[in-house]
Amino acid sequence: MLHIQENIKYILQRIEKACIANNRDPQEVQLLLATKTVPAARIRLAIEAGQTLLGENKIQEIKEKYDDLLDLKPTNHFIGHLQTNKIKDILKYDVTCIHSIDRLDLATKLHQRLTSKNKTMEVLIQVNTSNEESKFGIAPEDALALIQEVAQLDTLRIKGLMTIGLFSADEAQIRPCFQLLKNIQQQAKELHLPNVEMKELSMGMSGDLEIAIAEGATIVRVGTAIFGERLYPDSYYWNENK
Ligand SMILES: *Cc1c(COP(=O)(O)O)cnc(C)c1O
Numbered sequence: 001m002l003h004i005q006e007n008i009k010y011i012l013q014r015i016e017k018a019c020i021a022n023n024r025d026p027q028e029v030q031l032l033l034a035t036k037t038v039p040a041a042r043i044r045l046a047i048e049a050g051q052t053l054l055g056e057n058k059i060q061e062i063k064e065k066y067d068d069l070l071d072l073k074p075t076n077h078f079i080g081h082l083q084t085n086k087i088k089d090i091l092k093y094d095v096t097c098i099h100s101i102d103r104l105d106l107a108t109k110l111h112q113r114l115t116s117k118n119k120t121m122e123v124l125i126q127v128n129t130s131n132e133e134s135k136f137g138i139a140p141e142d143a144l145a146l147i148q149e150v151a152q153l154d155t156l157r158i159k160g161l162m163t164i165g166l167f168s169a170d171e172a173q174i175r176p177c178f179q180l181l182k183n184i185q186q187q188a189k190e191l192h193l194p195n196v197e198m199k200e201l202s203m204g205m206s207g208d209l210e211i212a213i214a215e216g217a218t219i220v221r222v223g224t225a226i227f228g229e230r231l232y233p234d235s236y237y238w239n240e241n242k
Contacts, residue, residue, distance in 0.1 A: 004045045007226045011209075015220065018213035029213055032077060034205070034223030036061060037230045040068035046226065047072045055079035055099070055221055059089045066093050079162070079202075079221060081136045084109045097122040099162040099202050102138045107150045114155035122157045124202055125150065127184060129177035130166035137163060143184050144191070151193040158193075160200030160218070161185055165208050174208050178215035185216075 011031060019026040035043050036057045043054065043065065052073070056062045057080025077097045078090060087110050090098070101107050101123045114121055125147055128137030138146050143161075150156055161184060165177040181203055189198045204212025206225035213220065224230065 003228075004042060004226060005049045008046060008049050008051060011222055011225055014209060015213065018210040021210075022214045024213065028218055030219045032079070032202070032219050032221045033226060034079065034221045035065075035227070036080075036223065038223075038227045040065040042227060043069060043074075044072065047074055053077065053219075057081075059086050059093075062093045062095070063089070082106060087113050091117060091119065095121075097124065097159065099124040100126045100136065101150060101156070102126040102128075102136055102146075104146060104149050107146075107153055107156060111153035111155050120155045120157055122159045123150070124160050124162040124200060125158065126162045127181055129163040129180045132166070135164055140180055140184060144187055147188050147196065148191065148193060151196045154195060156195075158196040158198070160198050160202065161188075162202035165203060165205070165212065171211060175211050175215065178203050178212050178217070182216045 015029050015031060016026045019029060030053055031051060032053045032055045033043070033046055033051055034055050047069065052075055054074045055077040062076065062078070076093060076095045077099060078095045079099045082090065082098065082100050084106055091113060098121060102125070110121065125143060126137040127140055127143050128135050129140060147158065150158060161181050163177060163181045165174045168174055181201055185198050185201060188196065200218045201216050202219040202221065204217045204220040206222050209217070209220040209222065
């Protein structure tokens with residue numbers, strides 16, 4: 001239990017340091033706890049330590065932990081790959097933001113479902129900035145077109161962009177991913193689309209949050225550095241099919 005609290009403290013220090021080093025207000029950067037594989041009892045400790053923004057990768061995991069955490073009123077975001085056949089389920093668990101909108105058919109089906117429920121949803125457009133085939137996200141060159149199309153679906157409130165940086169120890173390879181996302185954000189802002197805010201940049205994880213903050217992250221998604229190593233490779237959790 002102490003570990004989780006200590007780890008959170010340390011992550012908040014890292015965020016603060018990175019903000020100060022880049023002339024940013026630490027208030028501009030939200031910490032999202034990436035809680036895949038973490039049991040509800042451990043997530044509870046993190047929430048009790050003051051962290052209320054959670055992100056899961058699989059509907060099944062939200063479902064399993066939902067009731068156990070309900071009394072703490074966390075804010076639930078969805079950060080995993082979303083299959084269209086799971087849209088119905090995601091609306092059952094008051095997820096307030098989906099970070100992983102990466103194709104029009106997904107956005108359209110989500111819009112249809114939301115329309116029938118008379119609901120709206122905040123979304124981020126996920127961009128595959130590292131161009132790795134194994135990763136989800138719209139190709140950078142197609143991102144603006146997708147943003148314009150999704151902007152026409154009035155139940156979806158586009159709040160910004162999300163990316164997973166290149167897995168590398170080489171900063172010189174990671175940084176361009178985040179710069180690219182920022183760049184797409186600027187271009188999208190210049191379109192002045194109705195229904196599009198383009199305020200959030202969800203980027204940076206345990207290993208690269210300092211670089212992401214330097215490049216403008218407003219949400220960093222941290223799992224390992226708070227909860228410890230996971231048993232399964234991340235690719236397993238990025239595919240809702242499995
Ligand atoms: C697991 C995960 C994270 C957190 O990664 P860590 O390296 O454990 O901090 C962030 N974003 C997404 C989409 C994830 O699946």
